[in-house]
Amino acid sequence: MSITEMILEKIIKTSKSNITITDGNGIILYTNIDHWSVYEDEPKNYIGKSVFELQEQGILSPSITAIVLNEKQPTQIIQHTKKGKVIMLTAYPIFNDNGEIIRVISYAMDQTEISHLQDEYEQLKRKLKGYQTEVEKLREKEEALYRSKEMQHITKTLQRVANTDATVLMTGESGVGKSMFARKLHTQSHRQKEPFIEVNCSTIPVSLFESEMFGYEPGSFTGAQKKGRQGLIEQAHNGTLFLDEIGELPLSIQAKLLKVLQEKKFMRIGGYKEQHVDFRLVGATNRNLEEMVQKGEFRLDLYYRLNVIPLHIPPLRERKEDISLLINHYIELINSKYKTTKKLHPSTYEILLNYRWPGNVRELENLIERLILISDETIIWPNCLPSSVLGQEVSNRGEASLIEQFITEDHNLKAVIERVEKLMISKAQEQCKSTYEIAKYLGISQPSVIYKLKKYKE
Structure with missing residues (x-):
């Protein structure tokens, strides 16, 4: 082997590019590991092999070197391997003084990942187009x-x-x-x-x-x-x-x-x-x-x-006759969206009808969605409403409705009394700073307050 060939072989083996060189008959002379790694095989299995033979075996499908030897000009193709990889190949012929091909140099680049990304991109584009069509249809309706x-x-x-x-x-x-x-x-x-x-x-x-x-x-x-x-x-x-x-x-x-x-x-x-x-x-x-x-x-x-x-x-507050229609519409729409069957208690419905809706229709839609998502019960009671909606005046009405809810949910008198007692203790804690003030607020003794606080804390 001449010094030139030794240098060439060393360059090919150490190159990070996927390179293969054949003679004028398509016999593989030099190649590197990277080239055959895209075919998931070893280069030693192909040195001395004919690209025409490998093409017949389906290993190279098709062989770019074979195409160059037939067409006698630089060529670029996409190749699909048996392992399902997508390879982009570029090959160049080298001619002697008589115009005969003496060598063909080919470069391979694994495009499998890019091809998959392109396929996914096309699928996403088709889906997006479908979604856009659906959105437009909904908007038209x-x-x-x-x-x-x-x-x-x-x-x-x-x-x-x-x-x-x-x-x-x-x-x-x-x-x-x-x-x-x-x-x-x-x-x-x-x-x-x-x-x-x-x-x-x-x-x-x-x-x-x-x-x-x-x-x-x-x-x-x-x-x-x-x-x-x-x-x-x-x-x-x-x-x-x-x-x-x-x-x-x-x-x-x-x-x-x-x-x-x-x-x-x-x-x-x-x-x-x-x-x-x-x-x-x-x-x-x-x-x-x-x-x-x-x-x-x-x-x-x-x-x-x-x-x-x-x-x-x-604004919505100036067209109150539209509020009930919008409430019913969004209840139905959002129940359908989340596959629920929530309903507003009449007291809740009345509070929403009398609310001023500073955020207008957008606020109404968002609030209905919030109520349907956070409510544990099928019936949405006033206590589910945010304080900004309830206000001080309707807050008391909300508590009355909460007591009504206790009675509806539990027919055991002792259990209902305890729930009401716990509610009153909680409200008193919000209003008062000490157990003495709570006792005065509720009209009971201070030891009773301490006992009840400990009881309901547990």
Whole structure:
């Protein structure tokens, strides 16, 4: 063996790349361990073997060297081994002065894990697409639950303007359902098959607002993606752009948004060419934009652009006839979700009807879910309600209902008396600082208080 061959053999054996070299007839001359490790075999079993023979045996399926010897040009293929591995192979021919192939060098790279990840990714994409379709179907079926005249008027107005491109501005407290009405408007419009892009303006940092809204070209600033990025306005092309909490828009962005609404054009950060865009704008806010205009916090010209179709959604406390409908709806919906059969006790139901609901529909939905999850009983009693809902006045009613619950659950007089006694001792402990004060509060002796505290502590 010549010095050159010795050096070559050493390079191949110590290389971290999966290398094999054959002669012009496809006989394996040199190879390394890494190459055959992807086939889960030893290299010594293949030195001196013909790649054509290994191909017939199905060990190399197909043999890239055989392809190169036949086609006489560099080749890249994907190979599937008997062990189920996926191998990416690249091979190059070496010619002599007469144009004859004297050697073929091939490189192998195990792509099995990547292939599995790609398969999983494709499966996830298919699942996600299915979920998105289901969500869209549910959203299309989603209807506002109402009895009040105010909500009937809002729904009719949405139906009338749905197939126009008029800008709609929804105002109202947080949780009244502005997002739901925006989606409803989109699904009833001629843009329903196009994107519905929802943006919460209060959650995007001011420093990132412009890039998020308008996108940017490659290399526009430090940290920018190499391929650039579409902005939210561009993503909403042909669809609906819903800007929730639009009162939080920085003044600099307000000016640019106004220009987009007027000219239907925008430019990415770092770009030199304006792009056409067509979308329907729906805005929503819980702030008073007129007051903001007077304070110089919101542009007057943008306000007029937004306020084409103004819709004020009243808070839940101002449409009490809708509360019972919503309670029943979410009880049924969440029971179905968790496969339960919980019900509200009439006293609990009455408290919820009289509650002011500062968080509106969102608070109501969350509270019903909480009650269904934390209640041990099929009947949800008032004592399950948080103190913020009960309040001082209804708290006493809640205790009365709790005593009623004791009587319903246990017909043993002694057991019921003990439960009521324990409740009263507990309440007295909250009100009093010493056993003497507890005794006075309950109208019993101080030794009796000590005895009962010890009894119920155990």
